[in-house]
Amino acid sequence: xxxTSPPTSGRPGADPSTIIEVSHVTxxxxxxxxxxxxxxxxxxxxxxxxxxxxxxxxxxxxxxxLLRCIAGLIAPTxxxxxxxxxxxxxxxxxxxxxxxSFALLPWLTVRQNVEIxxxxxxxxxxxxxxxxxxxxxxxxxDGFESAYPKExxxxxxxxxxxxxxxxxxxxxxxxxxxxSALDVLTAQNLRAELLRLWQQKDFPTKAMLxxxxxxxEAVILADRIFVLGxxxxxxxxxxxxxxxxxxNRHDESFAALVxxxxxLMTGRDTRPPAxxxxxxxxxxxxxxxxxxxxxxxxxxxxxxxxxxxHGGREDLPKLAHELTFEVxxxxxxxxxxxxxxxAEVDDADLHVTDDGRTFVAADILESKQIFARRARxxxxxxxxxxxxxxxxxxxxxxxxxxxxxxxxxxSEDEARQQLRIAxxxxxxxxxxxxDANSGQLALDHSSAQPGI
Ligand code: ADP
Ligand code: MG
Numbered sequence: 001x002x003x004t005s006p007p008t009s010g011r012p013g014a015d016p017s018t019i020i021e022v023s024h025v026t027x028x029x030x031x032x033x034x035x036x037x038x039x040x041x042x043x044x045x046x047x048x049x050x051x052x053x054x055x056x057x058x059x060x061x062x063x064x065x066l067l068r069c070i071a072g073l074i075a076p077t078x079x080x081x082x083x084x085x086x087x088x089x090x091x092x093x094x095x096x097x098x099x100x101s102f103a104l105l106p107w108l109t110v111r112q113n114v115e116i117x118x119x120x121x122x123x124x125x126x127x128x129x130x131x132x133x134x135x136x137x138x139x140x141x142d143g144f145e146s147a148y149p150k151e152x153x154x155x156x157x158x159x160x161x162x163x164x165x166x167x168x169x170x171x172x173x174x175x176x177x178x179x180s181a182l183d184v185l186t187a188q189n190l191r192a193e194l195l196r197l198w199q200q201k202d203f204p205t206k207a208m209l210x211x212x213x214x215x216x217e218a219v220i221l222a223d224r225i226f227v228l229g230x231x232x233x234x235x236x237x238x239x240x241x242x243x244x245x246x247x248n249r250h251d252e253s254f255a256a257l258v259x260x261x262x263x264l265m266t267g268r269d270t271r272p273p274a275x276x277x278x279x280x281x282x283x284x285x286x287x288x289x290x291x292x293x294x295x296x297x298x299x300x301x302x303x304x305x306x307x308x309x310h311g312g313r314e315d316l317p318k319l320a321h322e323l324t325f326e327v328x329x330x331x332x333x334x335x336x337x338x339x340x341x342x343a344e345v346d347d348a349d350l351h352v353t354d355d356g357r358t359f360v361a362a363d364i365l366e367s368k369q370i371f372a373r374r375a376r377x378x379x380x381x382x383x384x385x386x387x388x389x390x391x392x393x394x395x396x397x398x399x400x401x402x403x404x405x406x407x408x409x410x411s412e413d414e415a416r417q418q419l420r421i422a423x424x425x426x427x428x429x430x431x432x433x434x435d436a437n438s439g440q441l442a443l444d445h446s447s448a449q450p451g452i
Contacts, residue, residue: 023080031407056215096166104157113160116164134167169205171207259347287380307352307356339378389443
């Protein structure tokens with residue numbers, strides 16, 4: 001039912017069922033200090049009539065950037081996006097978007113929010129109103145035409161988001177994590193409803209492209225899934241997902257595919273940051289080419305404890321499900337445990353290492369020592385901070401020093417995030433401390449650590 005194949009490379013645009021074709025798209029932003037920040041690398045894919053395609057990747061893998069290129073809101077640095085065989089030169093005329101944040105105008109009613117897209121197309125008021133009412137009806141918002149967004153629940157607001165996109169009858173519907181701001185049940189409900197509408201003959205769009213970080217969501221909805229890797233974003237694999245709808249997440253084959261994708265997104269055959277880290281001998285790797293996973297020590301320690309309580313080995317999708325964690329929440333914790341050598345992934349199983357067991361069983365002082373040693377050996381940013389602080393007379397340095405270094409390879413937000421994680425790790429290991437008032441990092445002299 002399911003096949004994995006190498007990424008599709010540019011197909012001839014002559015296929016009449018091809019709506020959108022992305023051909024060798026690269027996008028590079030400029031970081032604040034002027035150095036290039038590659039976000040998308042040589043992406044090729046297509047969207048054809050009658051299919052739902054998912055772009056699946058972890059946060060930061062460039063999914064939103066790719067979707068904005070496809071919508072023609074930003075131009076690729078290299079490569080091309082074409083719509084119905086025509087290269088884009090500005091906004092894509094055949095698409096409408098649904099956003100994670102709903103992006104509704106709070107001072108307009110539901111009906112006015114839905115009519116906005118039609119106004120832009122120059123459609124006269126009577127027809128606007130009729131079409132808006134039809135779309136509102138279709139998406140289950142009947143009776144809420146005059147309500148304002150603030151009066152609606154998250155699920156209802158996103159219905160407005162869908163109605164606003166569908167009312168223009170786009171050739172293709174683009175969705176950027178449309179369900180991820182909703183609670184689990186609301187998301188499930190709206191997803192099922194979207195599928196139900198999609199299967200009706202009069203659904204006003206011919207193809208859907210959904211960006212998501214949620215593996216199960218991709219497997220529930222999509223006919224094809226493109227799995228993106230990060231740093232920079234590139235297509236790791238294309239998966240054809242042929243199970244009939246409606247799909248049952250408890251089916252063996254469904255679970256097997258979810259497992260396979262979990263493996264892909266954490267595994268050694270790919271190149272997530274953790275891979276480089278665990279391969280690097282101590283002393284190798286720089287804070288820029290080996291970013292810290294976005295994981296707190298508390299979160300990672302919690303995951304290890306649960307893992308040990310499960311006998312030391314557990315299936316990742318099962319763990320995520322039990323913890324009602326999203327992939328984006330779970331995978332950084334898995335990365336952190338892998339980076340520190342406290343756990344390993346094979347296939348989609350996470351298992352604890354001997355050091356991981358010791359870390360969980362030890363008293364707090366010993367856990368901290370294990371953690372500190374591992375972090376200094378394997379986390380370049382933690383090591384770099386320790387080393388820099390040791391070179392100063394009083395063991396103090398301002399955060400600005402480290403942020404300047406990090407900005408060479410990260411955006412402003414990411415640089416701050418990296419430093420925040422390193423401080424969390426350094427504090428836990430009693431390697432160094434941070435005074436938020438003065439903005440100073442300082443060696444922790446109370447530390448139980450032997451000298452560096
Ligand atoms: P995703 O949607 O997969 O989370 P994004 O496409 O939002 O990823 O972002 C990918 C990377 O590009 C991130 O590192 C982000 O900081 C960076 N980025 C996105 N937009 C810009 C921009 N306008 N300028 C600089 N960097 C950007
Ligand atoms: Mg995004």
